[in-house]
Amino acid sequence: MSRTAARGAETRARILGIAQDAILQKGFDATSIEEIVAAAEITKGGFFYHFPDKSALARALIERHIEIEDEIFDGLWARARELNDDPLHSALIGFRLLAEMLADMPNGHPGCIVATAAYQDRLFDAAVRDLNRRAVLGWRARFRAIFDEIAAVYPPREEIDLDALADMVSTVVEGGIVMGKALGEPHMIVGQILLFRQFVKQAFQPPLH
Amino acid sequence: MSRTAARGAETRARILGIAQDAILQKGFDATSIEEIVAAAEITKGGFFYHFPDKSALARALIERHIEIEDEIFDGLWARARELNDDPLHSALIGFRLLAEMLADMPNGHPGCIVATAAYQDRLFDAAVRDLNRRAVLGWRARFRAIFDEIAAVYPPREEIDLDALADMVSTVVEGGIVMGKALGEPHMIVGQILLFRQFVKQAFQPPLH
């Protein structure tokens, strides 16, 4: 990569970082391009060279966000597997680790870009909506695999829709973020995840006696 | 009420109706005042007579939304009580009625104004955020009372945080709406509510044998 190309890539990365911080804090629409370019110390011309429009910025952010989130989940569940090889117990550990991670965030979860886009989807183009869809389907597949493993070892006490169960992880996370924002209690999502964990435990674990 | 006052109230109601439809379909920020006044066949001067700013419109919409939603829940749980006097069974019927109601909506739940405001709260003032908070706390109180009744008759098989459980109704609904929008499957919320219902059943109902 040449020196000019390297400078351009650096500028692009700086825009993405500043935009992500601002958007997670204030929402996509409340974040103006002008304030982004001011913080990045460039001008609108520079911005629109890297991104043809604001939707392209959203696309890039969502792609990056999905990658980072996947890495986080990978890391969490890898650690959980290390701690316990049983699929149910390691999943329960994974949910607890997830809850702890969220609890350790001083200001709560910064918000999910996917949800931000979902609630303002008319602002975005079809490509953003499709990215969003694929992200959610990715989460479904991830947790569906986990619950499949569990169900193979621990037959659920009642028939249960494993796709719906996998989706519920995302539902509780997204809903918890919304509720936390509405309540002004960003950590309420922790309790919701722990409660979901308890449901999973009760759904698969045989009665103790 | 005089004739002019009646005309003003009619205009105001027309603005609210048009704004609600547009906002639930496109999001708050994507709905311009200009398109609202065009649809209502008035001008901006007329709009800003009824609402000092866009936040005031949001306040009025949220207040109306909360009232309507409360009435819906009241109606649903009243019917559920008619059908079964037992607190657990009537609650389970209530959740099923809720799921059926959502399933009957051809385009899915139109979206929750509370969540819309939560994800764009920088656009609104403190009064809107406070309204939002009180709405969520109202839902918590409503379902907490229901679960208290259940717990008095059916001691949960495991200790359970009843406030978190009450909040989870809202979490699943809000999360389900977000997920439905992201997936383009507006009815996925139905499965999520039925799954939550199953969890409630398993948490309180003693094992069959």
Add this chain to the structure above:
DNA sequence: GGTATGGTGTACCGCCGGTACGGAAACTCT
């Protein structure tokens, strides 16, 4: 050393939220 290419700045457009103010109709009081 000229020239394509990558990267940035400047000037401008149209739309939107919001303000200021004017004016017509309806209501009120005498």
Add this chain to the structure above:
DNA sequence: AGAGTTTCCGTACCGGCGGTACACCATACC
């Protein structure tokens, strides 16, 4: 019944934002 007030809405305008058009400069390559 007529004058003044209130209710309700229109017109004209401002500043900020997303976006476009295009000029400009530095580097890379021949």
